[in-house]
Amino acid sequence: MEAAADAAGVLEVVVFPWLAFGHMLSFLELSKRLAARGHAVAFVSTPRNLARLPPVPPHLSPRLRFVALPLPRVDGLADGAESTADVPPEKIELVKKAMDGLAAPLAAFLADAVAAGRRPDWIVHDFCHHWVPPIAGGHGVPCAAFMTVYAAFVAFLGPRWANVEHPRAATEDFAIAPRWIPFPSTIACRRRSEAESIAALFRANASGVSDMERAWQLLQCCRLAIYRSCDEVEPGMFALLTDLFQQPVIPAGVLLPPVIAADGDRPEVLRWLDDQPPKSVVYVALGSEAPLTAGILHELALGLELAGVRFLWALRRPSGMFNTANDAVTDELLPAGFEERTRGRGLVRTGWVPQVAALAHDATGAFLTHCGWGSTIESFACGHPLVMLPFVLDQPLVARAMAERGIGVEVARDEGDGSFDRDGVAEAVRRVMVDEEGKALASNAMKLREVLTDQGRQETYIDDLVEHLRRYRGCC
Incomplete structure (x- = not known):
């Protein structure tokens, strides 16, 4: 939405996401909404990450600029490793350590902006930038946290005071809803493996600071907290978070990315989808940070084979296979003969896949997903039922919520270690794609899509956010 903005109402906003593409893309969508309203946005990240972001629409370019801060070297990180997509899961902690080295360059950038008469009105940053508020405060700039995760997940983690009053010392403590959630809730970890991933926060x-300490410190210093969510998805959650953290909590809406038509040569995966019947393909993608192993990939592959449905699989290489130079699927990744046995009804690609375009294609009928919040939101835009295979952090909570809403089926797993097998994958895929149950799931998913693609309602969330940014600017 283009909006004329008088000079007094124009905001200067610096956005600074965590070095993970799900986060960067969410921050970019927010940045585009602000720029479309006439505000000036400086998007800060590292050179390689900025080069890999999708292009900004030309009409927004004058108001959305990119600021590159070189990432410091850290022992254990390879050259060019500037995002979580560039490293195996066990080295993500080192990416946080490297990111902490951006404190001095960010301080220099702010000092230069102030000296040039362009003091930002806000810095909007991510969950792990606990050192940003003190730097910003030194220049009189207020901070807002932009949380790109499922909002209920933050309520489940809770503020510092709640964890002091109701400590959770054992893994089992995360298997029940926390005491500070005042209404009946299923917000809890069902399996031990899920609880362990939460306890690790x-x-x-390796960065020297826990993720929860980072979040608690920055939320204590932030004037606002912004969430990529809305009341239609999480009713009552923003009032609860406002009460728990004693700060304004603002939903920005779901920030659905646009589906951009491919000009010229269409990517191979879209041309393959062109040849498939409507609603016949399950799109498979497990994000960039799922702790994948060869065993997990083999069971998933054999489950897709057993299900007997068409599939498009955007396959990320697991830890230990990051140095493979070519884009071909290797025998290490998939069971022997899998591609031959599924040829004609399945396509596997380890390179880049245009996920939003693939989900929006008429041939796609369901999404087999890890339930990362960004991917789940992208499915909302297309009204697809979900086959859910969550792994860590907020993903299991998202899966439970989507199952309760009747838009997804979770793959059966061991309640202890979280393992699954091919039969569980095949059963879940068939329930969504083949069985009568799938029609109800698809209908519910389309109803949610109709609500969340109400552009007027979603734009109102951004307008409300802008009003909060105007009201509280200058306060730090």
């Missing part, structure tokens, strides 16, 4: 890692 409270422990210091």
